[in-house]
Amino acid sequence: MAKNRVSATVNGDAVEFLCETQQTLLDVLRDELRLTGTKEGCGTGDCGACSVTVDGRLMCSCLMLGVEAQGKSIKTIEGMANGEALHPLQRKFLEHAALQCGVCTPGMLIAARSLLERNPDPTEQEVRYGLAGNLCRCTGYHKIVEAVLDAAREMRGA
Amino acid sequence: MSTMVKYEEKPLKIVGTRPIRPDGVDKVTGRARFAADYSLPGQLIGKVLRSPHAHARIKSVDTTAAQSLPGVKAVVTRDDFADMPSEFAAAGELTINFRDVTRNMMAREKVLYDGHPVAAVAAISESIAREALKLIKVEYEVLPHVIDVVEAMKPDAPLLHEEQFTDGVTPKPDKPSNIAKRLVFARGDLEAGFKQADIVVEREFNTKPVHQGYIEPQACLASASEDGQVELWTGTQGHFVFRAQCAKVLQMDVGKLRVVPTELGGGFGGKNNIYTEPLAIALSRKSHRPVKMVMTREEVFRATGPTSGANVKVKIGCTKDGRIIAAEAELNFQAGAFAGSSVGMACPCTFTRYDIDNVKVVGHDVTVNRPKVAAYRAPGAPIIVFGVESVIDELAKTLGIDPIEFRLKNAAKEGTQTYYGPKLGPIGYIETLNKAKAHPHYSAPLGLNQGRGIATGFWFNIGMETSSRLNVNEDGTVTLIMGTVDVAGGSRASMAMMVAEELGIAYDRVRPVIGDTTTLGFNFITAGSRGTFAGGMAAVLSARQAIERLRQRVAQIREVALEDVLWKDGSAVPAPGSAKQFTPMSLVEIARMAGKTGGSISGQSEINAQGAGPGFCTHIVDVEVDKQTGAVKILRYTIVQDVGKAIHPAYVEGQMQGAAVQGIGWSLNEEYFYGADGVLQNPGFLDYRVPVASDVPYIDTVIVEVPNPNHPYGVRGCGEVSIIPPIAAISNAINNAMGVRLRSQPMSPPVVLKALGEAAGGKSKG
Ligand code: FES
Ligand code: FES
Numbered sequence: 001m002a003k004n005r006v007s008a009t010v011n012g013d014a015v016e017f018l019c020e021t022q023q024t025l026l027d028v029l030r031d032e033l034r035l036t037g038t039k040e041g042c043g044t045g046d047c048g049a050c051s052v053t054v055d056g057r058l059m060c061s062c063l064m065l066g067v068e069a070q071g072k073s074i075k076t077i078e079g080m081a082n083g084e085a086l087h088p089l090q091r092k093f094l095e096h097a098a099l100q101c102g103v104c105t106p107g108m109l110i111a112a113r114s115l116l117e118r119n120p121d122p123t124e125q126e127v128r129y130g131l132a133g134n135l136c137r138c139t140g141y142h143k144i145v146e147a148v149l150d151a152a153r154e155m156r157g158a
Numbered sequence: 159m160s161t162m163v164k165y166e167e168k169p170l171k172i173v174g175t176r177p178i179r180p181d182g183v184d185k186v187t188g189r190a191r192f193a194a195d196y197s198l199p200g201q202l203i204g205k206v207l208r209s210p211h212a213h214a215r216i217k218s219v220d221t222t223a224a225q226s227l228p229g230v231k232a233v234v235t236r237d238d239f240a241d242m243p244s245e246f247a248a249a250g251e252l253t254i255n256f257r258d259v260t261r262n263m264m265a266r267e268k269v270l271y272d273g274h275p276v277a278a279v280a281a282i283s284e285s286i287a288r289e290a291l292k293l294i295k296v297e298y299e300v301l302p303h304v305i306d307v308v309e310a311m312k313p314d315a316p317l318l319h320e321e322q323f324t325d326g327v328t329p330k331p332d333k334p335s336n337i338a339k340r341l342v343f344a345r346g347d348l349e350a351g352f353k354q355a356d357i358v359v360e361r362e363f364n365t366k367p368v369h370q371g372y373i374e375p376q377a378c379l380a381s382a383s384e385d386g387q388v389e390l391w392t393g394t395q396g397h398f399v400f401r402a403q404c405a406k407v408l409q410m411d412v413g414k415l416r417v418v419p420t421e422l423g424g425g426f427g428g429k430n431n432i433y434t435e436p437l438a439i440a441l442s443r444k445s446h447r448p449v450k451m452v453m454t455r456e457e458v459f460r461a462t463g464p465t466s467g468a469n470v471k472v473k474i475g476c477t478k479d480g481r482i483i484a485a486e487a488e489l490n491f492q493a494g495a496f497a498g499s500s501v502g503m504a505c506p507c508t509f510t511r512y513d514i515d516n517v518k519v520v521g522h523d524v525t526v527n528r529p530k531v532a533a534y535r536a537p538g539a540p541i542i543v544f545g546v547e548s549v550i551d552e553l554a555k556t557l558g559i560d561p562i563e564f565r566l567k568n569a570a571k572e573g574t575q576t577y578y579g580p581k582l583g584p585i586g587y588i589e590t591l592n593k594a595k596a597h598p599h600y601s602a603p604l605g606l607n608q609g610r611g612i613a614t615g616f617w618f619n620i621g622m623e624t625s626s627r628l629n630v631n632e633d634g635t636v637t638l639i640m641g642t643v644d645v646a647g648g649s650r651a652s653m654a655m656m657v658a659e660e661l662g663i664a665y666d667r668v669r670p671v672i673g674d675t676t677t678l679g680f681n682f683i684t685a686g687s688r689g690t691f692a693g694g695m696a697a698v699l700s701a702r703q704a705i706e707r708l709r710q711r712v713a714q715i716r717e718v719a720l721e722d723v724l725w726k727d728g729s730a731v732p733a734p735g736s737a738k739q740f741t742p743m744s745l746v747e748i749a750r751m752a753g754k755t756g757g758s759i760s761g762q763s764e765i766n767a768q769g770a771g772p773g774f775c776t777h778i779v780d781v782e783v784d785k786q787t788g789a790v791k792i793l794r795y796t797i798v799q800d801v802g803k804a805i806h807p808a809y810v811e812g813q814m815q816g817a818a819v820q821g822i823g824w825s826l827n828e829e830y831f832y833g834a835d836g837v838l839q840n841p842g843f844l845d846y847r848v849p850v851a852s853d854v855p856y857i858d859t860v861i862v863e864v865p866n867p868n869h870p871y872g873v874r875g876c877g878e879v880s881i882i883p884p885i886a887a888i889s890n891a892i893n894n895a896m897g898v899r900l901r902s903q904p905m906s907p908p909v910v911l912k913a914l915g916e917a918a919g920g921k922s923k924g
Contacts, residue, residue: 020285036195037188039423041373042455046843049373077188090186094178097808100816101646102185103192103374103423128852135843137371137424138646139812140819141851 008069010035011079019066025059026050028066029076037077037106041135048134051107051114052076058114060133077106080113089113089151098147100138108134112148120156124149160621160768162868163695172659173871176808179651180670181421181644193377193393193420198448201379202231202280204441205287205451206434207294208461209269209276212527212836213303213316216265216276216296223293224279229286232444233294234437235277236266240409247406249399250430250533250683252503258496260407262530263436269298270318270495271529272837273460278434280441280449303527303836307492308469310336310526318495318525338497341521343505345577351484351516355475359552363545365885365903366829367467367492370534371820371848374423375458380438381448386410388439391418395425395645396683401675403432408439415439418674419643426645426820427533430683433462459841463532464830465541466491466499472545480559482568484516485509489542491523494530499523503618504538506578507882508546511587511616511774512568517577527836535817536617536878540824540885544903547613547886551893561612561890562595562776570616586800586864587774590614593860594776599796608782608793609895615775615882619875621767622682624692627673628657628700630708630759634746636661638700639673641681642693647877648809649689653697655805656871660701662728663745670697679764690805691866691875692767698870704761708748711755715748716740769868770875775799777818777883781891788911790826790892796858802866802874814880815857821884823849829904 003018010033017032026043029035029052041049043062050061053075061074080087089112092098099105108131115122115130122130127148128141136144184190221233242256260266265274277294281287302316309315315336323331326340352358378392388410394400397417405412422429434451442449453462471488487508491501501521508519554564569591574582594600594612604610627639638657644650654668661668682688709723712730716723718738723730731742752759780794797814804810827847831839840846865872885903893899898913 020283022285030195034197035188036191039192039374040194040452041375042843044455044842044844047373047455081187086183086186093186094182097176097179097648097812099182099185100648100809100812101372101374101422101424102181102190103372105185106188109186124856125852132850132852135371135373135848135850137373137426137820137848138816140815140817140857141849141854142815142857143808143812145851145856 004067006067006070008071009073011075021067023066024062025064025066025069026061028069029061035076035078039103039106041103048111049104049107051110051134053110053114058111077110080109087113088154089148092147092151096143096147096150098139098143104134104136108136108144116152116155120152122152161695161765162769163698163870165865165867165869165872170659172655172665173805174807176806177651177655177665179648180654181650190421192374192423193379193391194452196379196391196420197450198379198381201448201450202282202445203284203287204278204280204438204449205291206275206437207277207291209265209272209274211269211298211300212272213301214269214298215267215301216269217299218297219277220295221277224290227286227290227293229282230279230290231282231447232280232441233277234440234444236264238440239264239407241266242407250395250427252498252500252533252537254498256406259403262496263407263433271527273457273529278437278441280445305526305528305832305836307467307490307524307526310524311490311522318527322497322525336525337522338493338525339523341502341505343578344518346516348484348486348516348518352475355483356478357553357556358473358475359549360473361545361549361901362471363901365468365541365544367464367528367531368824368828369459369464369846370426370428372424372426372428375453375455376429376433376462377452378435378438379448379450380435380442382439382442384446386414388415389418390415390435390439391420392435393420393422393429395422395429395643397643397675398641398681399683400432400435404436404439407436416674416676419672422643422645424646426535427537428463430533431463455843456841459846460838461529463494463530465534465537466493466531468492468541470542470545472549474549474553476553478557480557480564480567482512482514485514486518487542487546489519489521491521491538492526492528492531493523494528495525496530497523497525499531500533500538504542507539507616508542510576511570511614513570513574535820535881539615539617539882540821543613543615543882544885544889547883548889548899548901551890552899562591565614566591583771584864584867585772585774586862589862589864590774590776590798590800593862594778594798597778597796597798597860599778599794599858604780607785607895608780609891609893610778610780611887611889611891611894612776612778613883613886613890615879617773617879617882619691619770619773620688621692621770622688623766624681624696625679625764626693626696626700627678628704628761630704630749632749632752634749636668638668638670638697639677640670640693640697641673641678642689643672643684645684645689647689647813648806649693651809652690652805653694656694657697657701660698661705661745662726688770688875691770691869691873694871694873695767695869696763696765699763699765700761702761703763704759707759707761708745711748711759712743715755771802771866771868773800773874773876773879775879775883777887779887779891781888781895783892783895783910785914788907788914790888790905790910792822792854794855796860797880798860798862799876799880800862800864800874801876802869803863803872804861805871805873807861810861810876811859813877814859817878817880818857818884819849819854821881822854825885825888825903825905827904827906
């Protein structure tokens with residue numbers, strides 16, 4: 001099968017990869033670039049486990065083709081911490097026990113970061129609706145919502 | 159020989175605190191490796207061809223064209239696997255039969271459900287593997303199928319297994335049946351009991367199968383070498399049990415198969431069984447390359463086990479003042495394509511919250527043309543408890559007794575004789591009822607179209623075979639190797655906490671890891687809420703053995719008797735009052751000298767843990783019903799649960815909250831839709847709707863701690879029981895709000911709307 005050559009930026013690094021036309025951005029991240037932090041829960045845009053940002057916009061990477069990444073800047077969970085320093089959301093998820101199996105966690109964190117960029121001071125309901133595209137089967141969402149609200153508070157310096 | 163370790167009350171430094179889980183940082187940074195994240199050089203991708211029919215005889219399978227497609231390295235069909243005779247084994251909470259295991263992983267004579275595997279290929283890329291599947295020609299003779307459990311029980315129903323005669327009836331039936339088994343549990347004199355009753359309520363309930371809905375689809379990676387050794391990485395709740403099952407169906411020595419459990423992306427009972435693992439191993443053997451297989455979400459829904467759908471009947475009789483005298487239930491559970499549903503677990507859970515003299519519970523395990531069911535958190539119990547707790551609610555309402563008061567009048571307590579065998583030990587059921595009653599939630603005001611419901615649950619919890627090893631490293635840090643998979647509840651954290659408590663060292667000095675099957679003796683699967691109970695017991699015993707050896711070492715160094723050395727706060731100190739005084743030695747000091755004083759120090763334990771303490775809980779839920787749409791909104795939810803002892807309270811709360819929200823999804827939204835052709839119509843998260851964050855409120859948790867006398871820290875196991883009450887609690891709340899009583903699940907908007915319409919038309923009851 002003929003492959004396409006694609007250049008993009010992933011977590012700030014210039015990357016080039018070859019992909020089949022039908023391969024999704026998720027397939028490319030996981031199988032070609034070996035960035036397996038982004039998860040596949042459904043492959044149909046229904047679970048949010050594959051959430052990444054593309055030029056700053058929150059996307060399901062399973063709904064975008066690898067070839068569409070040409071020239072774009074992709075951010076994944078692997079680029080969320082700043083070296084030693086975890087992102088406040090990552091820290092708050094740990095402190096609030098907001099993860100169990102952890103398979104939804106990368107997508108949840110990426111979606112939560114995107115939510116707080118758009119709305120730094122969300123209500124509980126806004127967090128719940130903001131994360132409604134991200135399924136978690138383990139936690140019942142309680143501690144996730146608490147962690148996001150607490151991280152928002154800290155990030156606002158409140 | 160079984161092991162119980164006595165509970166000792168003592169001051170605690172670490173147990174009961176909330177440290178960060180050892181697997182946490184890897185999970186928030188994307189570093190944690192789940193099965194699908196593993197790859198090996200030269201690996202192939204394996205894919206499965208699945209039946210498009212609910213029931214058909216396989217006339218032929220022709221793989222010639224697929225095999226000659228460039229890039230295809232191996233194809234396997236039924237011919238590549240040995241037939242297995244009927245032979246039973248335990249796997250989690252359910253029992254498996256190897257005759258069926260081998261037929262479920264790869265159909266033999268017939269396909270029995272939409273999605274049943276018929277062939278598998280391994281190719282150099284996923285796209286080639288998919289292409290190859292299209293080239294496999296299967297000739298089917300389509301047979302009539304049956305999806306519904308009541309239909310399947312009829313004598314003229316399409317038959318799944320010609321050789322299946324109902325077990326448990328005498329004389330042995332002369333005709334085969336879809337009813338694989340009949341179970342009866344009874345105590346007292348039912349008829350006399352019902353005669354004494356002032357009021358008797360009898361109702362019928364129907365539930366749909368629901369899926370565990372773990373977010374990580376099944377995945378595995380197998381590598382077989384030419385000398386017969388095999389390595390397998392897989393997401394499993396029990397790698398030793400997977401090893402046993404794979405070795406059996408592939409007819410290989412257990413010792414030749416090394417199973418490495420990867421980080422597990424949710425299981426809830428659904429990852430107790432092998433699916434693609436033996437296929438991957440067979441493909442790897444044939445192709446001489448590693449083979450990776452990852453299920454799609456569609457495959458997960460079509461072919462992995464949900465829990466049973468069921469038809470149940472409940473009849474309860476009580477006196478005017480609310481004392482239950484007699485209770486009877488019939489449980490008809492779908493097993494899916496092969497016998498072995500959770501009905502055997504559900505029967506004893508039916509009434510075991512109440513002290514009732516006259517009880518009879520009859521269960522039927524029924525095969526239907528659906529995927530073979532698997533365990534799902536407190537398997538079977540939510541289904542029957544929906545019926546029982548609804549009838550209890552109706553009785554209380556009819557008698558004008560407060561529903562918690564009604565339950566208190568009948569509540570099981572220490573010494574209550576169960577109808578399935580044992581007398582109950584110390585339990586916390588009454589405590590959960592009293593705490594629920596006193597909770598501000600229970601007396602908070604309600605608005606228009608709002609209602610409150612309560613329901614309760616009981617779950618056994620289990621112990622079983624467990625082993626662990628604790629190595630004291632040369633710098634005094636400790637490695638704890640466990641054989642029970644951390645199914646995400648945080649058992650690694652809680653075991654490390656118990657070990658740190660025992661040794662008297664800081665939590666972060668203990669590194670807990672799950673060992674692969676080559677590192678420890680057999681461990682049963684993590685099921686039945688046994689992880690922290692049995693795994694914890696084994697870890698504590700390993701720590702105690704290590705302490706004994708540390709003391710021995712100090713006795714030798716200081717030239718004193720063992721009794722003169724006491725272990726306290728992480729150091730060996732002279733026993734008080736002993737004539738032999740010496741300078742204490744810390745764990746670090748002893749560890750540093752270990753090489754020169756006799757070699758490294760470790761502790762080990764192999765046990766069959768018994769004495770798991772049953773768990774009880776009481777749930778309170780407030781709902782609001784939208785009269786226009788029929789949508790039910792959960793306004794407030796409170797769980798009161800006896801966990802014995804919460805080693806890590808935040809992770810215990812997480813178990814309670816997660817279980818309740820699964821129960822909420824089960825109640826309101828989740829169901830499978832099969833077409834008239836027996837094909838599953840909603841194999842995806844779009845149409846199989848699990849709860850999202852905006853569907854639920856905060857879930858309040860109240861932890862009750864009535865220690866389990868058979869665990870060193872009083873642990874009962876807490877992972878399952880809170881999935882039991884939600885369906886009943888929500889149905890009771892809907893009744894409280896609107897006066898209608900729903901006796902089928904899910905209580906989705908169309909169902910609720912219809913019930914409201916019927917009630918308005920004067921047909922209301924309940
Ligand atoms: S994998 Fe992309 S939304 Fe589920
Ligand atoms: S933590 Fe398991 S799915 Fe969210």
